Amino acid sequence: MTNSELSAHEPGPVEAPRASQCPTASTPSELDRKIAAAFPGVVVRKDLVKAVKGNAIVPTYVLEYLLGQYAATDDEATIRTGIEQVRSILRDHYVHRGENRLVQSRIREKGRHRIIDKVSVSLNERQDIYEAEFSNLGISRVEIGADTVRDHPKLLTGGVWCICDIVYAHSGDPKEVPWRLHSLKPIQLSRLDLQSYTDTREQFTTEEWIDLLIQSIGFNPEMLGARTKLLHLVRLVPFVERNYNLIELGPKGTGKSHIYSEFSPHGMLISGGEVTVPKLFVNNANGRIGLVGYWDCVAFDEFAGRKKRADRALVDIMKNYMANKSFSRGVETLGAEASMVFVGNTAHSVPYMLKNSDLFDELPEQYHDPAFLDRIHSYVPGWEFEQIRGEMFSTGYGFVVDYLAEVLKSQRDLDYSDHYQEYLNLSEDISTRDRDGIHKTFSGLMKLIHPSGQAGADEIEALLRVAIEGRKRVKDQLVRIDGTMTPVRFGYSTVHGWQEVGTLEEEEYPELYHRHGVVDHDDTVENVRSREAVGTRGAAEPEGDRVTREPQKTASDLREGPMFFAEGRRGFSYDRFFGPYLRGATRIKIVDPYIRQPHQARNLIELIETIAKVTDRAAEVAVHLTTKADATPEHARKQAENLETIRDNAAVAGIAFEYAFKDSIHDRSIATDTGWLIVLGRGLDVFQPFDTSWFDLRLRQQVYRQVKEFTITYVRSSDAPKAGTDSD
Structure with a gap:
């Protein structure tokens, strides 16, 4: 137009x-x-x-x-x-639904008016004419030409947003509708040339095309690594694959549900607690099919929550639908093509879940069921996504989402699930259900990134590894939950030999991931047992100066009383002088009235870094700060922003950081639930000012900084670990 x-x-x-x-x-x-x-x-x-x-x-x-x-x-x-x-x-x-009568009056008074509204069309068989209905304007039975319907067939399948000229012509006949459609121009995609899209893709390298897709869903590809980009694209697979079952659990604020609410007119996002059997599948009272019959993707938001209750009948029907693409409520068996997506927040860190339960730990009891979970084709690790920040949004060009949504809908007819077999062969240990999950994820990624179905061996291998990992994450947790299930060796063979595929959390936390005896086929029991001896988040020994570094201290080595530090001294670090007293703590309270300036906020995050090094990475560690709010409103706003940023970054290490403001505080201290109180004369602000350039070693290592004059006093309560016992 x-x-x-x-x-x-x-x-x-x-x-x-x-x-x-x-x-x-x-x-x-x-x-x-x-x-x-x-x-x-x-x-x-x-x-x-x-x-x-x-x-x-x-x-x-x-x-x-x-x-x-x-x-x-x-x-x-x-x-x-x-x-x-x-x-x-x-x-x-644009017609606002609440102003439809005003717009109707305007059309009558002017005789003709241009509107933006969603138009849907149906065939009136009695009169052999097509009739249009205007969603927001609230009028229907408006005759529309057959040529217009042929040119824009999507008008017949859910409707199209259009710019229309509406004419009012009252004839006096009460049987006639006074509204006339003078012209109609879709402002939504009404026709798609998929071949042109596929051909134009070949003008881009694979990296450029992935960046285009990432920009199309609203993110800046420069802020994401190659792996994270592919995980973002896995979120799109339910739109391009029929009957695809996906789950994503992770921290809040990582954009899990955004793509299912804003990306496509063919997707529906509903609250996990608001769905019923009639609403989702079929209403026996009137025979009307539910959401799975009308949408390409049905996503359940806020799906996690142990205390949530679910209808057992709903779970049973859902299991059958996810496995067989059909459902029955005792009247007849029906089929549908909607993909199912389950997204929810986790309350615990990955190592905590691996140590104490499994990665499905947050699900309601009725869904924490091996028969249900085995229907999941892929598990997206939501904890690998960063919390959404302003700079992560794209300012570059991307597809109009309606256009891309129509492309993906059209590609649901394609099947690229076997396109890896020219180069790679899956392990024979992989069961049919595991293989189906891998195939559907791989096919979806191929359609997204290589819509022609053609790609090089290395590119195909990269997508297959992502597909295998997503299903392996499901299966490995099922082995934990159901003792009758046998561990599976996930991988594939190439002309160069066998390639094992693991999950990232398996590589990061092997001593926790394999705690039930699931050992890599190429590893030894001795190696796994040696890794299990590692218990803290970072190195076994706190970082410190090369000369002053000391052996790791036990509770019996820790001294009480004051320590004095002269101005200008070097060699002080939080690791060395706080770390041993924080070891083994799960609740740490910090009181410091002066966490206001940027360098003071830096001190705080460096203390949290020390806490991350010396506490059990499989434990839930909570850190609470009490400080004073800055008296200047603008500075107070920046102070709060810094503390919010620290909270987000502490979560990366599995540390729950919270803060509160209290104007009456003066003393400075660190208290632990292991019974230690560290009284801080100057608080955390003990360092002389220094250059904060990235090229200054002092920014990276506290031991090279000069300190101000200050005192630290260590106080042990009667509940602290006794001498001769280890503080861990």
């Missing part, structure tokens, strides 16, 4: 917006220029959506489609004009 067509009924010329109204200009990358040239009209700069949305309750994919028409350029002046054009279109023509 041209600008002239859209502005035919709009007042006056568009005034260019002020600079403050638009996103900050950025120089487009070579990849962005390449994307814009290769896919004109179906790509958009991803940071523009928020700039135009305002209060309009309009889907993101509609906004992106409009921006793709008017702001898909690297010229900032054109972008500014395009943004204002889209704003003007939404302001003057």
